[in-house]
Amino acid sequence: MTTQAALENAVLEKLLNGKSETFQILFRQYQASTVTEREMTGAGFFTYFSVPREIPALPGEPSFSFGDVHAALTGLKEGAGFLLTVNKGYLHDLEGYSYEEPWPRHFELIRLFYDKNESRNEDKVIKSFHARKPIE
């Protein structure tokens, strides 16, 4: 059985696996982060992070969301998607969601994959970032 925390770590490592400065900084934040809150909604989850302020923020302190990682999980016929939100240059929360299926209480992570099973184009991913309103 895969634990919720193990799933989140695997997703974050895949999401933040990149050579560009953006992914490198966010990955360092992930390594230093702690989980402050986790809400299971029954259709997915929201996990919130705290990153020590001595870890550098992304230049310009942008706020955005992205998520090109998907999961095949036991208990979810259609799999799951994820959305990582960065607030003012720092990791803020990871959202996991099902496609209108109940989120399973117990599951096994089968595999994680990028959009359309393709290899990842970092520039394309960065261009796909959705700008968000900063949280005060």
Place this chain on the structure above:
Amino acid sequence: MEQTQELLQKWDARARRPRMEITGEGLTLGAGTVLAGMAKDERGRPRLALADEPRAFALLATAYERPVEHYVLAKMRRAAELWNDGEKALAHIHLAHASLPPCGEEQALRLFVADELIEAGVTPVALMKAQGFDPAPLNLVKANFNPAQPRWAAGSGRDSGRWSGGANIDLAGVKDFIARLLLEAARRAARTLLRPSEPEPANPEVVNPESKPPDTPKANTLTPPKVDANKLHHIFDNPRHELDGLVAEFGSQEAAFEAIRNATREAIKRQNISGMYDIEVEVRGHKLTVRGTVMNDGTIKIGTVFP
């Protein structure tokens, strides 16, 4: 006062919550009946406000056919304080400790009707009296009574025979009215159960995922498609999704979800998308990003929505 059928249509469209739950709309129970509304503080942060305790007390008494214990309101009050302090989990623990019985279909319908009656101008006192409950306990919870709520002045005499606020049903008819609605709701449920060969289920995408894709969207179906309450909670109750305005415009999370689904369906058709999607749609002027998947049979599933 809305007619029985109109009320029942409104009722059908509501998702059910058997336990008190704090959502973007406030402290809700049953068919999304708001016991305590969500307000905004001076910094625009949502604040749960149990501003009208007599109303909440009368609603719960109607739902459970007897006045609830005062500690239930005390727990609700404490839950609101904790939620406003950011202690969401603790707030829900206090609600659980209120130990209200599960709000089943019948209780939820009573609650819904009581809310509609108060909305139409019936006072909590009148609602209590009409059902044969002693309204005296309302005096104990009047400390937080909202003076803005429409009500007749004491001794005006109007409370003794008529709804306030222009409604025109005798007070003695309240019990009958609720009973009539319950009976009609039961009949409708029975009719649905007795029609196994009904050509189209309420939500074909969920009920029969192996079916052929529909040729045209079923936008004109009379019964609103049922949407999983957890999905609605996931999408609409997270403040970061900022969808309260959209829900307010559509009147319910279900209606807002269906509007988003329809807009997504149109966009997917226009852009000829298959598989996973991440698209922007506009719903009544709200620009939203919708993520989801188009299944092999053409049905559209929504994962998440954010502005």
